[in-house]
Amino acid sequence: MAGSENSSLSKPRWLLAELTYSCPLQCPYCSNPLDYAGLGNELSTEEWKRVLSEARALGAVQLGLSGGEPLTRRDLAEIVAHARQLGYYTNLITSGYGLDEARIAELKTAGLDHIQVSIQSPEKLLNDKLAGTESFEHKLDVARWVKQHGYPMVLCVVIHRQNIHQMQQILEMAEALGADYLELANTQYYGWALLNRDQLLPTREQFAEAEAIAQSYKEKVKGRMKIYYVVPDYYEDRPKACMNGWGTTFLTIAPDGMALPCHAARELPGLACPNVRDSSVREIWYESAAFNRFRGYGWMKEPCRSCPEKEKDFGGCRCQAYLITGDMTDADPVCSKSPHHHRVTEAIASAHDSTADKPLVFRNSKNSKALTG
Amino acid sequence: MTLQSDTLLEISPLLRLQWEEAQQRHVMLYPEGMIELNDTAAAILELCDGTHNLTSIVEKLEQKYEASGIEPDVREMLESALNNGWIRELVAQ
Ligand code: SF4
Ligand code: SF4
Numbered sequence: 001m002a003g004s005e006n007s008s009l010s011k012p013r014w015l016l017a018e019l020t021y022s023c024p025l026q027c028p029y030c031s032n033p034l035d036y037a038g039l040g041n042e043l044s045t046e047e048w049k050r051v052l053s054e055a056r057a058l059g060a061v062q063l064g065l066s067g068g069e070p071l072t073r074r075d076l077a078e079i080v081a082h083a084r085q086l087g088y089y090t091n092l093i094t095s096g097y098g099l100d101e102a103r104i105a106e107l108k109t110a111g112l113d114h115i116q117v118s119i120q121s122p123e124k125l126l127n128d129k130l131a132g133t134e135s136f137e138h139k140l141d142v143a144r145w146v147k148q149h150g151y152p153m154v155l156c157v158v159i160h161r162q163n164i165h166q167m168q169q170i171l172e173m174a175e176a177l178g179a180d181y182l183e184l185a186n187t188q189y190y191g192w193a194l195l196n197r198d199q200l201l202p203t204r205e206q207f208a209e210a211e212a213i214a215q216s217y218k219e220k221v222k223g224r225m226k227i228y229y230v231v232p233d234y235y236e237d238r239p240k241a242c243m244n245g246w247g248t249t250f251l252t253i254a255p256d257g258m259a260l261p262c263h264a265a266r267e268l269p270g271l272a273c274p275n276v277r278d279s280s281v282r283e284i285w286y287e288s289a290a291f292n293r294f295r296g297y298g299w300m301k302e303p304c305r306s307c308p309e310k311e312k313d314f315g316g317c318r319c320q321a322y323l324i325t326g327d328m329t330d331a332d333p334v335c336s337k338s339p340h341h342h343r344v345t346e347a348i349a350s351a352h353d354s355t356a357d358k359p360l361v362f363r364n365s366k367n368s369k370a371l372t373g
Numbered sequence: 374m375t376l377q378s379d380t381l382l383e384i385s386p387l388l389r390l391q392w393e394e395a396q397q398r399h400v401m402l403y404p405e406g407m408i409e410l411n412d413t414a415a416a417i418l419e420l421c422d423g424t425h426n427l428t429s430i431v432e433k434l435e436q437k438y439e440a441s442g443i444e445p446d447v448r449e450m451l452e453s454a455l456n457n458g459w460i461r462e463l464v465a466q
Contacts, residue, residue: 011395013407059395062407089389089402113389114404152387154404180387181404223458 009295011059012251012285015088016066017048019079020255023069024097026132026362027120029158029193029200031263032068037368040256045075047276049082051253054281056086060251066093068255071103077110084111091116093156096142097135104142104149115146116154116183121163122173130162132362143177155179159210159232160187160200161351167210171217171227179225184214186232190264192363194323195371199360201351207232234344238309239316239332246294246318251285259284261291264319268328294318301329303337376427376452381463383423388459390418401459408459417450421460427451 021036033039043051052063063083070076071094083090092107096117104115119139120130127136147153155174157163163170167184174182186207187193187200202210211229218227233240243250243262252260257276260266265273274288285291293299297310304315315321316332324333324347325340333340361367384390389402390410399415401408410418416437420430430451431444454460 059393061391061393061395061400061402062405064405087391089391089407091405113402116404150386152404 009286010248012055012249013060014062014064014250015052015055015060016064016250016252017051017079018067018252018254019043019048019065019070019073019076020068022072023067023095023363024072024133025069025095025135026364027130027158027192028196028360028362029160029187030363031188031191031193032363033191033264033266034195035368035372036068037365038372039254042073042255043253043257043276045078047257048075048079051276051281052079052083052086052088055251056088058282058285061087061089062091063088064091064093069095069097071098077103077106080107080112081110084113089113094118095131095135096139097131097133099142099145101145101149104145104151108149108151112151114152114154116156117143117146118156118158119143119173120158122166122169126163126166132364140177143179147178152180153178154181154183156183156185158185158187159202160193161202161206162200164202164206164210167213168217171214171221175221175225181226181228183228183230185230188230188233188263190319190323192361196360197347198351198354198358201234201348202232203352204235204348207235233320233334234348236334237336239313239320239334241313242317242320242332245314247285247291248295251281259288259291261294262317262319264323265290268319268322271328299329301331303335303339304331307337376448376455377462378427381423381426382421382430382451382455382460383463384418384421385458385461390415414450417447418454418460421451421454423463 020042021032070092080090090113092112092115094115094117117139119127121127124136128134143153143155155177157170189197193200214227214229247261253276254260258266258273259276260273265271271290271293273290274284300310300315304310316334318328321330321332322328324343330340331338333344335341387403391400391402393400399410401410416434417430420433427448431447434447435441435443
């Protein structure tokens, strides 16, 4: 029951439904957990519909359908239709792999609002190498079809050291494809990306150069294509305002039904993220210990506790704090005030010194099982 | 961009205008984002349905709110909506 103690809490606006961990691609920067291959059964169609209905009733309005590759769910159109009927704005976040015109049309009829297609590189060789699958021409076709079928077209390119030198070509490709939005997503180091950080993290100079190119292109395509730039937080002095504050705005549901307040919250020790198979979305959002754990400022230690900037960045990302310092209540070590900030500078140095022949570990079930038993 | 008084206006097909019960307000939805609208902005944008122009939007709103002289405010709002790509001018076929 919703008691009055809940009235001060904000409602989830964003529901990210990770429909599946299946994916035909193998991106080494994937943010899925390393042990994804051993996680439990995927939610059924009926379970997803229930989750969507419950979250919508709480006030969620933006819905991201992602994964893994959401297209591998045969019931995708059914889920989309249910979401649209509830009044969600539905975003399909896909690699495009396996999408044909018939399915694009089917999803449109079901009420899908927008398709975001990700491309690894504007160059076939590198795209196919990073995806671990021959997929380049197909992705370009998909991007064109998306546009032809009247969807807003968002092209997403994840940026890292293997493709950052191609910034100019990335921008030209997006413009040539008629993208309405281009998302230049600097890699965030969780999951597989963290494992491959030495091979993925660019140098400060590479970032500065790429950003300057993107900025000047922004002027050129003003009014036609919007460019979003996800900042490379390792090179910032202050952390990102992760998830706009823990348990304030975003709700992620993993393929096995686990409800996550942040990207890698599943790994946080003792947090015990709740599962939609055991509780309603309302109970999870308002009452679960996990979603309440880092709400507000009471959990903070120094330097965050007495910091005048805490309302701006909420101390940064809890998962990143844990992954780098081992303590999830620490300041995000990206912050220059963090006593652990040197770990971030050391990570940068280590990436800088790493030899080119250390291989990338690709995201696939074989590696997942080998790494996590 | 200056707006002609007689050009028909419509919401950009890239966006969706919708009433949100949970927030008790109108919002504009677009890929991975949302703009929360105040009542005035929502009342103006709701009339951008492809059958109204600046003049008729002003007329309707002046009737509805029993106001007068609101043209400059409405124009300013619509011009900024146009510049932001929220609405577009309907080109005669
Ligand atoms: S990042 Fe790559 S491997 Fe991971 S889910 Fe997306 S397409 Fe698949
Ligand atoms: S000390 Fe904490 S609250 Fe202050 S800026 Fe750094 S991370 Fe943010």
